[in-house]
Amino acid sequence: MLSKQQIAQRIAREVKNGQYINLGIGIPTLVANYIPEDLEIVLQSENGLLGIGPFPTEEEIDPDLINAGKQTITMVKGSAIFNSAESFAMIRGGHVHLTILGAMEVSENGDIANWKIPGKMVKGMGGAMDLVASAENIIVAMQHCSKSGDSKLLPECSLPITGIRCVKKIVTDLAVLEIHPDGGFILKERAPGVSVEEIQQKTAGKLIIEGEIPEMTF
Amino acid sequence: MLSKQQIAQRIAREVKNGQYINLGIGIPTLVANYIPEDLEIVLQSENGLLGIGPFPTEEEIDPDLINAGKQTITMVKGSAIFNSAESFAMIRGGHVHLTILGAMEVSENGDIANWKIPGKMVKGMGGAMDLVASAENIIVAMQHCSKSGDSKLLPECSLPITGIRCVKKIVTDLAVLEIHPDGGFILKERAPGVSVEEIQQKTAGKLIIEGEIPEMTF
């Protein structure tokens, strides 16, 4: 089973040179720590920044410089600041190549639910609906099962969805999976020590297993 | 009969304190010379400037600073530069209070034609269609008749129109006229030495004459 850090580390391998990337709150934020230094990439923050740098030192803290999770941040060299309309113009216009975000549920046709639990949670969708409707490549980082043990990879989402047919790849604590164009989770890799059987058992949606499934190495 | 300068001078009296104003090419540009100095107004240039100043001296000329007529200009204190989308956002959004422009024809319901003569002239509409569709107050500056002596105030425009039901007021070399909401040119003022009869004779559209028509003074 992968730790949160390992999920982030595995996702970082999907990053390609020259990409502009939006990282969601939680595990996706950790991805930044594992992107190889020789790749030139730019992190976008949808509240209006291209070029997120590391968290600041105490002395560097600037209340006028936060990320979309409201955390204080710094800027790398070559950054640009812009307003929220421009930020989502960038996202909606397909200029951001890769979006990595968390999810409560993903369906076997690539629908994602991550913004609302009726009667329980009413925080709002923030920028997630714009991101999933727009990015050309969307990778979900999440636990394979909920805390109560229910699979989060479903035939259909049970929660209100954030976007339809948009997720391309899912990295969980158990596996790496891709969405098949005709529906279904294609099992690509297993976490170290996790069997195909366990993944099958914990995947409620259709799981597609073709040939030998390699184990991830770290 | 008014000279071009006098037409501009008369239009300048329509300007109110605090207005943002777009001046078209030709006579409208001259209006700037007659706006009383105690009025605080701002001139917008649709190629991306609020705060047009006087023409430059030879030393001040900057090829990167022109008005919509492609003339070199200067900026007043407190100016702002913006892109073309923002410029027309400003116009379309109703933030520019007054547009003054020339016309080939105006109809009695306020239609204006000023961009095309089929088979003869294919210069394009530039920003005129956006301006007339958007400004809350539109004043036309033009000669009452064409060079061949035909009235330019018509029942209906004969040329391709630039906008419908948009002109509020017309200042010609002969008269000041307003458009009646139900159609018709309301004669408000005569040029010095010009009779109501002459104006009537040179106005092809419906002319509304109510009471004594005062003569303009300069």
Next chain:
Amino acid sequence: MINKTVKDAREAVKDIPSGAFLMMGGFGLCGIPENSIAALLERDIKDLTIVSNNAGVDDFGIGLLLKKRMVKKMISSYVGENAEFERQLLSGELEVDLIPQGTLAERVRAGGAGIPAFFTPAGVGTEVAKGKETREFDGKVYLMERWLRADFSLVKAWKGDTAGNLVFKGTARNFNPMMAAAGKITIAEVEELVPAGELDPNQIHTPGIYVQRIFQGENYEKRIEQRTTRS
């Protein structure tokens, strides 16, 4: 050049009536109009509708207006930081429209730009699409969304001049420029107010045409929600 200066926040917000439709800049607590909110709190008005990406926190920002029950409706994209907000919402005291953040930004931008409606892919197939026209362009489905315009927009900038030109700093810019353009009356508070002519015309983020009132604010707290540092 037209002078937009007013004395202070109290003067700037004195005619905002009960029932007004307001926009307030800011993302989280970053770039919010602190002074105008404080002056509004002194006013005896209610039933406000507020367009703002977030709803402040319990004891700061829009949260203060919520606590004083001055707000009838919030139009926002994310409101997760505010327990009082959640209580009023679940009890039915407060109406809330939740809108995708990019759609919110674009609807406000459209309001200022005289675009009554536009199409966006955000929310297609979700409950956000309920009751909205959908349409396919070049093989992809979009929702039609309408503009948003406000009676009063309350924005906060870093620097401003007496002509109403504004310059923002860092991610405190966020929704402020679009909201400035979408308000019938836009009230701008700035950390530093300078005479017209001192700001570089090439570096203005919000041209003064959008601003009706401007004042120099004071005692900015600029509270940080998630103070995060590296070791």
Next chain:
Amino acid sequence: MINKTVKDAREAVKDIPSGAFLMMGGFGLCGIPENSIAALLERDIKDLTIVSNNAGVDDFGIGLLLKKRMVKKMISSYVGENAEFERQLLSGELEVDLIPQGTLAERVRAGGAGIPAFFTPAGVGTEVAKGKETREFDGKVYLMERWLRADFSLVKAWKGDTAGNLVFKGTARNFNPMMAAAGKITIAEVEELVPAGELDPNQIHTPGIYVQRIFQGENYEKRIEQRTTRS
């Protein structure tokens, strides 16, 4: 930070094919991509479609491409300064779409912003409205207009950095920022190219994400169309 630098104009435009859909910044001759146009002139390509507010003059700017018969179609708002243009148009050698300037700016902006269509009042009741959907919102009639996107956008800025961030000067800004965002491949030429980190992030007009290639131009003529002075 991603480095977008290419050697020169020739390198930047070398893969633009015949039949390409191009956008070119500029208003009149102000802010046009002089170097890229010169490099295009050396290429043996034709049937270009060019979106540009104007069409240059007979012997400068896009006028040079017209004279060499490289252009199949112009999409512009005002083309009055160019006799060769008028000749080709009247003889049927050149196609022209004339579009209201604000609609042109907004269609290009929409292309970059992923907005496939929007409504504008410009052109209602005129021949521009022919074949277009009209629709009433709040008692006013609007036209539906579609986005414009380009295979290549050629823009010109004052300063730029190796990350592709651009800063414009004066009214040479005009259509350049929207076109930069609406191009699949955007080629930016700048008067001064600096290393990433030298430009103030708060003062970037076009973020580098929109720019795929950048180079420092040379020998800018910046021809003035209407040299007008006061005595």
